[in-house]
Amino acid sequence: MLKTVSLRWVRRIVALTYFIVFAFAFIDFSNTLSPGFINWFLYPQFTPSLLKFIKVGGIVATGFVAVILLTLLFGRVYCSAICPLGIFQDIVARIRLKRVRYKFLKPWNIIRYTTLALVVIFALAGSLFLLNMLDPYSFTGRIFSDLVRPIYYGANNLLVRFLGTFNSYALHHVEYRGMPWQGLLVTASLTLILVVAAWRWGRIYCNSFCPVGALLSLLSRFSIFKLAIDENACTACGRCSRECKASCIDIKSRSLDFSRCVACYNCIDSCKEGGIGYKYAYAKKTVDPIQQVDSSRRGFIATFTGMMVGATLVGKSLTALAQGKGKGGGRGRGRGNQADNNDVSQESTAGHRPNSRLAPVTPPGSYSQKDFLNACTACHLCVTVCPTHVIQPSIKEYGFFGLLQPHMDYHSGFCNFECTLCGDVCPTGAIRPLELETKKRAQIGKVKFHLGNCIVRVDRTDCGACSEHCPTKAVYMVPWQGLLLPEVNEDICIGCGACEYACPTTPYKAIYVNGNVEHQVADLPEDMDDGPREWDADDFPF
Amino acid sequence: MKRRDFLKKGLGAGLMAGAFLKVNGAGTLAGTNKPNPAKPYDLVAVMGGEPAQMFDKAIAAMGGIGKFVKSGQTVVVKPNIGWDTPEELGANTNPGLVARIVEQCLKAGAKDVFVFDNTCDTWNRCYANSGIEDAVKNAGGKMVPGNTENYYKLVSIPNGKRLKEAKVHELILNSDVFINVPVLKHHSSAKVTIALKNLMGIVWDRRFWHRNDLHQCIADFGTWRKPDLNIVDAYRVMTRNGPRGVSQADLVMKRSLIISTDMVAADAAASRIFGEEPSEIGHIKIAHEMGVGNMNLDELNIERLRV
Numbered sequence: 090m091l092k093t094v095s096l097r098w099v100r101r102i103v104a105l106t107y108f109i110v111f112a113f114a115f116i117d118f119s120n121t122l123s124p125g126f127i128n129w130f131l132y133p134q135f136t137p138s139l140l141k142f143i144k145v146g147g148i149v150a151t152g153f154v155a156v157i158l159l160t161l162l163f164g165r166v167y168c169s170a171i172c173p174l175g176i177f178q179d180i181v182a183r184i185r186l187k188r189v190r191y192k193f194l195k196p197w198n199i200i201r202y203t204t205l206a207l208v209v210i211f212a213l214a215g216s217l218f219l220l221n222m223l224d225p226y227s228f229t230g231r232i233f234s235d236l237v238r239p240i241y242y243g244a245n246n247l248l249v250r251f252l253g254t255f256n257s258y259a260l261h262h263v264e265y266r267g268m269p270w271q272g273l274l275v276t277a278s279l280t281l282i283l284v285v286a287a288w289r290w291g292r293i294y295c296n297s298f299c300p301v302g303a304l305l306s307l308l309s310r311f312s313i314f315k316l317a318i319d320e321n322a323c324t325a326c327g328r329c330s331r332e333c334k335a336s337c338i339d340i341k342s343r344s345l346d347f348s349r350c351v352a353c354y355n356c357i358d359s360c361k362e363g364g365i366g367y368k369y370a371y372a373k374k375t376v377d378p379i380q381q382v383d384s385s386r387r388g389f390i391a392t393f394t395g396m397m398v399g400a401t402l403v404g405k406s407l408t409a410l411a412q413g414k415g416k417g418g419g420r421g422r423g424r425g426n427q428a429d430n431n432d433v434s435q436e437s438t439a440g441h442r443p444n445s446r447l448a449p450v451t452p453p454g455s456y457s458q459k460d461f462l463n464a465c466t467a468c469h470l471c472v473t474v475c476p477t478h479v480i481q482p483s484i485k486e487y488g489f490f491g492l493l494q495p496h497m498d499y500h501s502g503f504c505n506f507e508c509t510l511c512g513d514v515c516p517t518g519a520i521r522p523l524e525l526e527t528k529k530r531a532q533i534g535k536v537k538f539h540l541g542n543c544i545v546r547v548d549r550t551d552c553g554a555c556s557e558h559c560p561t562k563a564v565y566m567v568p569w570q571g572l573l574l575p576e577v578n579e580d581i582c583i584g585c586g587a588c589e590y591a592c593p594t595t596p597y598k599a600i601y602v603n604g605n606v607e608h609q610v611a612d613l614p615e616d617m618d619d620g621p622r623e624w625d626a627d628d629f630p631f
Numbered sequence: 632m633k634r635r636d637f638l639k640k641g642l643g644a645g646l647m648a649g650a651f652l653k654v655n656g657a658g659t660l661a662g663t664n665k666p667n668p669a670k671p672y673d674l675v676a677v678m679g680g681e682p683a684q685m686f687d688k689a690i691a692a693m694g695g696i697g698k699f700v701k702s703g704q705t706v707v708v709k710p711n712i713g714w715d716t717p718e719e720l721g722a723n724t725n726p727g728l729v730a731r732i733v734e735q736c737l738k739a740g741a742k743d744v745f746v747f748d749n750t751c752d753t754w755n756r757c758y759a760n761s762g763i764e765d766a767v768k769n770a771g772g773k774m775v776p777g778n779t780e781n782y783y784k785l786v787s788i789p790n791g792k793r794l795k796e797a798k799v800h801e802l803i804l805n806s807d808v809f810i811n812v813p814v815l816k817h818h819s820s821a822k823v824t825i826a827l828k829n830l831m832g833i834v835w836d837r838r839f840w841h842r843n844d845l846h847q848c849i850a851d852f853g854t855w856r857k858p859d860l861n862i863v864d865a866y867r868v869m870t871r872n873g874p875r876g877v878s879q880a881d882l883v884m885k886r887s888l889i890i891s892t893d894m895v896a897a898d899a900a901a902s903r904i905f906g907e908e909p910s911e912i913g914h915i916k917i918a919h920e921m922g923v924g925n926m927n928l929d930e931l932n933i934e935r936l937r938v
Contacts, residue, residue, distance in 0.1 A: 246781070258745070261755075261776035439842070476753040505753050507715045507760065550844040551913065553820020554837075558751060562872045566819045573820060591751075593838035619880035621721075621867060626885075629676055629935050630903040631928045 096354040100170050108176040115233035115473050116241040118263045124513035124522075127470075133171050134226040135301045136466055137516035144464045144518035157308060163367065164309040164316065168295055168302060168351035174225030175295060175351060177232065178287035182334060185288060194290075194336040196349055197297050205303035211490075215459075218490040221467040223300050228279065230468030231493070235276040235482070238473060239265040264478075267501030272482040272493055291334030296349045306348040314367040315347045316356070322364030329356035329365055439547040440594025444539055448604035449486035450497035450584060453504065453531040454512030454520040457607045458487075465519035467493040471511040477502035479586065480511055497533065499586035499602060504533075506560040506585060529560075532611040534584025534602040536563055536577045542599035545574045555588035555600045561614050564588045564600065575600065580612040666934045673931040674891040674900055680938025682866045683731035685888035689862075690735065692934045693890055699860050702740030704807035707747070708732055708772070709858075710763060711814045711829055714875050715752035718762045721867035722876045724814040726762035728864050728888075732810060733772035745802050747775040748832045751875075754778040775802055783835035790921065791851030793843045798835040803856070811858035811894070815865040815901045817873030817881075820845060822912050824874050825901045826861040826894040827853050827923070846913030853894060853914075853923040861897040863889040865904050895924025896931055903928070 110130060114122055122130070128149055131137060138152035156167045168175045182189060204223065211219045221227055242265045249260045286293050295302040309315075318329075323343050330338040333356055337349035345356075345365070356365045448458065452471065455461035471480045472495055479502035482493045497504060506529060512522040523531060544552040551572050556564045563582035566573035575588075577600075584602045592598040666672065675692045677685040690696050700706055710724035718726055729746065736744045746767045750757040754776060758764040764774050776782065783798035803809055813829035820841070821828050827849050831837050840848035865887040872881045887904055891897040895918050899909035909915045909926040919926040 250781075258773060258775040262779040262781050264779050476756060505715060505756065507756065508753075544842060548842075548844075550846075551820050552841045552845055553818075554841045556819035557874055560875055560877070562877050573822075591838075593841040614877045616880045617878040619878070621879045621882035621884050624868075624883050624885045629678065629887075629900075630906075631676075631900050631933070 095358055097358045100166075100352070100354055103170045104176045104179070107171060108173060108180070111173045111229070112233050112237065115230055115470060116238040117473065118238075118242065118245075120474060120476070120510065124510065127514045128516070131226075131516040133167070134516060135167065135172075135305075136220065136224045136226050137468065140464050140466065141516060141518035144460075145521060150518070156305070160305050160308045161312055163314050164312045164347055164350055164352050165302070165305045166352045167305060168292075169353040172225050172295075172301070173229035174283075174299070175292070177229055178283070178292060178294065179334070179353070181284050181287040182291055189289075189291060189334070190331045191291055191333050191336050193330055193333075193339040193341075194293075196337075196346060200297050201299075201303040201306070204298050205300050208300040215463060216490040217463065217466060217494075218492065220300060221465075221493065222279065223298055224466050225295075225299055225301055227466040227468040228283075230470055231276045232280050234469035234473045235268065235273055236280060239268075267478045267481045267498055268472075269482060269484050271484045275493065291336065292351050293336070295351055296335060296337075302351075309350070310348050312347065313370055315370045316345055316350055316352070316354075316365060317347075317368045318343050318345055319362075319364040319366070322360075322362040324362060324364075326361070328359045328361070332356055332359040439544045440542045440592075440597050440599060442539065442541050443597050444537070444542075444601045446601060446603055448534075448606050449483065450499075450534045450586070450602055450604035451608075452480055452495065452497060452511045452520045453528050453533050453583075453608070454509075454515070454523045455533075455608065456521070458604065459606075461519050462487060462491055462494060463519075464517050465494045466517050467495070468516070469493075469495065470514055470516065471495055471520060474510045474514050475502070476508060476510065477505050479504050479590075497584075497586060497602075497604075499589040501590075503558070503587040503590040504585040506587075530583065530611045530613065532583050532605055532609040534582075534586075534604045535579045536582040536584070536588060537601055537603050538564075538575055538577045539597075539599050539601065542594050542597055543575065544594060544599065545569070545572050552593065554591040554593055558587035558591040560585065560587065561611070563611075563614075581614050583611045667932050668934075670932050672934045673893060673925075674889065674896050674928075675934045675936065676887065676889050676900055677936045677938060678885075678887040680886065680888075682725040682728035682864060682888060684938055685866075685886075686728055686731050686735075686862060686890070688936050688938060689888055689890040692936060693860075696735040696739045699810075700736045700739040700741050700808050703742050704740075705805070706736045706741045706744045706808040706810060707802045707806035708736070708744060708810045708812055709803075709829065709833055710746065710748060710812040710864075711816075711824070711832065712748035712757045712761050712763050713751040713832065715750075715756040715760045716876065717760055719867075719879060720876050721814065721869045721879075721882045722816070722874065723757070723761040723763065724812050725864045725866050726766035728862070728866070729763050729812060730766035730770040730772075732812060732862065733767055733770040736808075736810075737771050741808070744770075744772040745775045745806065746772050747777045747800060747802060749777040749800065749835065749837075750832075777832075780835050786855065788851055788855045790854035792847055792921075794840065794848040794851035797839075797852060797855070799855075800833050800835075803833050808860075809856070809858045811861045813861070813863055814867075815863055815885075815905055816869040816876075817871050817905070819873060821849065821914060823898075823902055823905050823907055825863055825898040826858070827898055827914055827918055830858075846917055849914035850917035850921055850923065853918045854921055857892070857923075858894065859892065861889075861891050861894050863897050863901045865889060865901055868905060870905065893924035893931075895919050895926045896928065898924075899926035899928055900933075 132152040135153050135156050141150035159166050208219045242263045246262050249262050327340045330340045335349045335351045337346040451461040480495045481498035483496040486496045509528050512520045556566050561581045563578045567576050586602045588600045589598050592600050675689045677689045710729045712723050714722040716722045733744045786799050787796045813826050816824050818824040865885050867882050868885040869876045869881050870883050889897050889900050898915045902909045
């Protein structure tokens, strides 16, 4: 038995430090943490790392291998020291005034492995929906990005108001905008359920619904070192069992179900006899409670393999289904009636005609809608870091199974030409980092001009807000009846949405961006390389 | 329109306008337009130098900064910081010019010099990338955010035709001196953007202007409050693809600067430098007709300087 330092305290310090930085990364509006730091900070997050490895590869995406190795060595260390949702649940349980007295529960193996199997089936079928709802990393990201961030903004704004009374402009107001209420509701509901469960039953989520927990529990059955109860020292006082938030210590049989143990080490410290500690699991001839679990191990593996085969079969048919359904792309914001563009009446009807966005727009660096949806876990880190608030969780843009995966919401903001932050921070490879010059040509959508909604045409007054904001002048103004009317050149449009955002017509815009299901490379505007010209005048022209 | 034709027409219009409006401080109507050093200048134009250098010369000719900024006063400087682009692209006011204005104000004894803009691109990126944030801080001024509605207070515009009220940044309302520092640029919707148009950056809801006759709204807002000084940066002039610009190919190095207490006069002179006739620019013409200022340069006492 090794017990020199308190492993519980090591775990607590590591977990709390990690958690604080994690939380800050998901609520910060000042881009304080550099993308490079965030990449390495999120390195050990299992799900994003695995997806990024499949998608992009590279050393920065090997975090999940490290977690697997760690699990094969010492069990589910990830679940208590690194998993943000695990730490979050521990904090929730901890802030109870009256400490919980846990008791042993039988494992809900059918539930946890079925959940895992379903997550895999969905993923194979091309939808990360279930994974996204249940993945602990992404779930925690949403708790902070969706729910805590507005509170943080509010606190900041109160402080700004307070400083304002001293005429200080040291801090500034921030606006929490664009978040759809439905998205907020989904995140809030799931969080509420989780909080209640953690409050009452400790880590029940981790051993029943968490796909990462289920996968690591399978691996932890093979761990080289396992926590075990020394039967010679055990007095069956039951203290360890009451402290076990995973409810995995059965004091009657003096056994510890290591597959459910989240490696919090509370039991080690609770045992007055020093009867619990790590033990080499493959020592010869050990009469060890682990054996009891081992006997059922084979059964689990058989069941699981069966499930995986089934999953693959179902997955294939689902894939076929999904592909058939996915052809139309995402749904737009309403049915279009662009056909009657020519019917322009004299009274002000600017902005009264709905547009037909054929496909939603995915962030630059996502390459295609399919690539994006197959890798994004909806952690909302990009939503937090985006300086223009253009990246927002989707509700129905990608259909129900794309719920909360972000899209470019041009009513909330537009993609800043000089910015690559979303791709720089994305931990799953759904948005890949682009060099600034590449990003400036990444065509994520194409501009569509809806003449029947345009102020200039309908009200016959100058406007031009669209062209004003366009960074490539894909939207430019041409003379029309003594006024200037917009015209568009799709070839040099990058789909940033500046025109759509700036367009002042309501409720519908006169100009909008239709998403490129496959991103393209925009042409460069003409004579970009010329320098400034010299002025040939030698006197004031007045 | 040829320039001579314009001058004839302009003179006619000017005579009428002068007769109707009795434009304040209008110089001779004779059209000779020789500077009269005995009287204060309506407008000073400088060419051939660096922005800060030209400002020093221009403000000296205007009677020195002390004429506009008194000791202990608070000053708000409003450059164009609309775009997240570097100095070299000429979409924002020259940072060296803004810094020199801040320095001069502080030297004149200003208590505080604030600088802000309601930007088009993300505000803090514009502040940083334009070079203005660093320049202002080094000069001793303070950058102030204008990114959320909280900073803007409702004012009424009694003389406005379409624009009757607007939310204006609290700094404009609270500061003693207001210095308007536009950069001369091509503008896709307003043709040019100079002093009058730059004031769109002190209000919150610009979409309303775009929806309700942009040129009229710009002129309407000009009737609300005259800046104490207008300094037009015409150093790097974006002659097409404005107001954001695409590349340096959009620029002409005009190395000029205009300074005036009259926004309309400053806009008229700057339009000429740009290559447009002021009477062809909707909002300048309307502002002139509404009595915001005088676009007839022939009627003004203008000092022309070279560096």
